[in-house]
Amino acid sequence: QVQLVESGGGLVQPGGSLRLSCAASGSIFSIYAMGWYRQAPGKQRELVARSIDGGRTNYADSVKGRFTISRDVPKNTVHLQMNSLQPEDTAVYYCNAASVGYDYWGQGTQVTVSS
Numbered sequence: 001q002v003q004l005v006e007s008g009g010g011l012v013q014p015g016g017s018l019r020l021s022c023a024a025s026g027s028i029f030s031i032y033a034m035g036w037y038r039q040a041p042g043k044q045r046e047l048v049a050r051s052i053d054g055g056r057t058n059y060a061d062s063v064k065g066r067f068t069i070s071r072d073v074p075k076n077t078v079h080l081q082m083n084s085l086q087p088e089d090t091a092v093y094y095c096n097a098a099s100v101g102y103d104y105w106g107q108g109t110q111v112t113v114s115s
């Protein structure tokens with residue numbers, strides 16, 4: 001089992017920044033990727049950014065150039081720096097840890113972008 005604890009969500013004005021953090025504990029040896037997904041009201045959960053063992057990263061097209069994912073493997077943490085936030089970024093953001101055959105999820109943290 002892997003436990004994920006997220007922090008850093010909140011309310012921010014358009015154009016502002018937030019940093020999300022996620023710490024993993026438990027059977028962390030099984031994890032090969034960590035990342036962030038989000039789900040807006042009435043929409044499906046979607047990938048935001050992902051960091052895979054070996055240094056590869058994936059980003060949703062909508063966040064490229066604005067969001068940066070960073071992963072500290074020895075510390076079992078992953079962060080998402082979000083800049084130039086827009087109202088369409090409003091969603092619940094979920095930390096994800098992937099192991100072979102199973103995905104683990106955090107409880108979610110709300111990000112609201114509004115003036």
